Amino acid sequence: MQASSALVSSDDLYLFNTGQLFRAYLTFGAHAMEAAGQRGVRFVLWAPNAREAFVVGDFCDWSSFDRSRAIALERIGTTGVWAGFGRGLDEGCRYKYELVDARGERRLKSDPFGFRSELRPNTASVVTSLSRYEWRDGDWMERKKRSAPYDKPMLIYEAHLGSWRMDAPEPFRGYGQLARELVDYVRDMGYTHIEVLPLAEHPLDRSWGYQTTGYYAATSRYGPPEGLMELVDCAHRSGIGVLLDWVGGHFCKDEHGLRLFDGTPLYEPADYRRAEKPLWGTLAFDFGKPQVQSFLISNALFWLDAYHIDGLRVDAVASMIDLNFDKPDSMRTANRYGGSEDIEALAFLRKLNETVFLYYPESLMMAEDSSSYPAVTSPTYLGGLGFNYKWNMGWMNDMLRYMETDPARRPACHSLVTFSMHYAYSENYILPLSHDEVVHGKRSLLNKMPGSYEEKFSNLRLFYGYWMTHPGKKLLFMGGEFGQFDEWKDAAGLDWDLLRYPLHDSMRRYVRDLNRIYLERSALWENDHRxxxxxxxxxxxxxxxxxxxxxxxxxxxxxxxxxxxxxxxxxxxxxxxxxxxxxxxxxxxxxxxxxxxxxxxxxxxxxxxxxxxxxxxxxxxxxxxxxxxxxxxxxxxxxxxx
Structure with a gap:
């Protein structure tokens, strides 16, 4: 085997361990290549507390006991990094890391930097190259560099790819089919962007992608990586941006994932009170650890690099910046000043945004933040978090509460409609009508509206008109455009059959016309933030x-x-x-x-x-x-x- 130190540069090791290797995915993980005149796959892994590390797969019956077939990784000095070269292996090879911890226990782990995963419920990583797709979106990529988003229209169509259209529970529509159907639909409706719920690999469909195991692997539910590239490419060539919901705050506890990766709390904090996210049953990242910063910031850039994603909606920011977010008293902790702000998470978010904008100044970095933390969209050099947009959760909550009120009682809560203008320019806002508002017993937007069947539609048309003319960019979850009557059913497709009924089809045409008026009238978006x-x-x-x-x-x-x-x-x-x-x-x-x-x-x-x-x-x-x-x-x- 080639010496492990020859497989990884000392510069990369230094930068990774100091939180500055911002394209760590080019070094870590599995890469088919030629080394010392032989074809094979280079494996690089961070597991500082492992006693031994192997790559196992079909080639050795998934066991390291046959040392002539398993690939033993070598530790590179005191860097915490292991590396090795599998001669004769190539793309398509399924693999996992077998780690022996300090107690001699063995655990099988998927590759944290793996570019592809098996179709669930299988969990192996798959050696994959992401360089074969021939992109045709050069005009879009150049054009967006010359156009700041603030004085441009932004109509975002939020979609869950698995349930936008579904003919049967399995299989899902593939990326390629969605590249035709979804993009054509969004273009016809007049939206400027598609925002997709998380696409990083996740074991449970019902998590919607918010509990991740494979941060660098586009989920195989909808096909191979090239399929997602085709979807983004098709959107761009249709003049539509693609945004990705990005979960950098927490990860799920599945055994093959990041939890106790080398037998110790590696990606998560050692203090269980800080690690546990009891609301979701997940684990927080240890944002103060330099290697975790390299992992996460590289991941954000990865989606922009490899898949030409136009921006990230950073999920659950409020849970990241508050040490005690939704935690019982027994789990409460304090920072070094005695407060509940997570100082390390705040520093990480600033670093994340600074780095993304360094490489992609035209990107959208949007905070899904329900807190009142100030200056979320202010530059970091002014003490802000450095996002360029924040979801206006206050506006959304006030307006839904107002619209659910019977019109006869609305005079008593008139301020719910008007209050948002007191703070409308404190941040750069997106007005979200998202998936979170139409699940878990909250009812669909249409069914939230009071009154008779006809009045529900009248109220919703009125609400959309007010929303479209209020300062701030817009986001609407799929189905809202035609008045989906039931809650979002993530295990089934939208109720497209409703379009056979006049009021639902009329609602879709109304939303399309409203979108068109919005796009045509610069007064409705050019001066949003002033x-x-x-x-x-x-x-x-x-x-x-x-x-x-x-x-x-x-x-x-x-x-x-x-x-x-x-x-x-x-x-x-x-x-x-x-x-x-x-x-x-x-x-x-x-x-x-x-x-x-x-x-x-x-x-x-x-x-x-x-x-x-x-x-x-x-x-x-x-x-x-x-x-x-x-x-x-x-x-x-x-x-x-x-």
Whole structure:
């Protein structure tokens, strides 16, 4: 066997052990290559507390006892790293690491850096190259480098690949089929991005990917790695970005995974109070350990490098930065200052974002954070965490609570709708209507709405209209666009048959038209993160549950007037203050009959009168249908975006 020290550079070992090897996957794991004139596979493993380490697989009947067939790895000095070369092995070889711990116990582990895993329930790693796919998305990759996201439209369609469409429980639709069907659908609906629930390998379907074992292996449920590349490539060539839900906060306890990897708490903290995540039955990463930093930061870059992913939604940030998140009193700990903030996790997140933006400054790094921790989207040099977007969980909770309230009682909780504007510019926000809100007994968005069957649809159209015009980028979970009535069923496909019913098909067409209006009107997204992009017209009309406001573009030249009636009472004559004279053209009426509404007649155009109202010099007189949203623009303001 070639000397292990010759298989790994001393620079890589140093950088890995100091938390600075940011593409560790190029060194660690299994790589088919030629060494000393022979073809084979190089294996590199971090297991500092193992007494012995072997690679086993089909080639040795999965046992290290036959030393002539198993591959014995050699320890490289005191680095904690093992390496070896399997002569004659090649791609497609199934393997695991067999580690002998300090007590002499043997454990079989999948490769933490493995690029492919067997189809569950099997758990072996598979030697795989990721360099064969011929990418055709060069135009997209260059174009996105020249375009910052802040003043661009962002409509994210969140999808779980296994249950978007499902003809039967098994097999799932493959990556290649989804590259055609899902991408075509998303493009037709007008979304700018697809965000997929975690795709790193995971043993349990029902975890949705949030309990990971193979951080570098795209799940084999939907096919080989090249299939995922095809899906991303197809999306890019259709002008659609792809975002990945990334779980860097915790990992599952399955025996073949990271838990007690070399017989000791290696990836997790040694103190069980800090390691355990009782809410999910998982283990936290030890963010202060340099090698764990190399592992995780390399993984974030890996998805952007190997799969051309456009950004990561970092899951469960609140659970990472709070040592005592959802823990009983018996497990509470404190940092060195006596507080509950996880100082090491905060430092890791800053380092993660700094590194990602160093290599991919055009990326999206989005924090799913339900905490009130400040400056999540501020630069690290100003003391922030360095993300460029944060999910606005406060807005989501307030609005769902408000929309679930019967319209007769909405005047008493009017502030739930208006409160978000007090902090709308404290972070760069995404307004999420995600999978978390339509599972575990929470009901679908449509079924959250109060009232009769028809009123549920009216309320949801109204809600979507308000959501689309509120400052912040948008995210909607699959099925919400056509009014999925049942909760999301992760073991079955969406209820596409509902589109045979007029109200559901009308809802889908309404959402598509709403998306189109959003994309065409720069006032609805260009100035999302500046107070100059929003102005209340009438914020105080709680008695009638009517809200009106103005969205304005960056130059202050183009605007959209939004009027939302959250009550069951229609108002045949409603006067609305406007800033400019002239004619105002109707952009959207959610009460249209072909959207499933009552069809209240609304004029296509209205003329501003010299009648002061709502502190404005002019006003327009419009009908205001019940449970409806109307959007208007000055007649000389045609579509301004493509």
């Amino acid at each position: 107070a100059s992009g929003f102005e209340w017209i009438d914020v105080n009309n709680a008695a009638q549950s009517v809200l009106s406001f103005l969205r304005v573009d960056k130059q202050g030249e183009r605007s959209v007037v939004a009027a939302c009636n959250f009550s069951r009472q229609s108002y045949p004559v409603y006067r609305l203050g406007v800033s400019r004279p002239g004619t105002y053209r109707l952009l959207l009426n959610s009460d249209r009959e072909d959207y499933g509404g009552a069809g209240t007649p609304i004029p296509d155009c209205v003329h501003a009168a010299d009648v002061p109202m709502h502190g404005k010099a002019y006003s327009i007189e419009i009908p205001m249908p019940a449970l409806a949203v109307l959007l208007w623009a000055a007649d000389n303001e045609g579509p301004d975006a493509g």
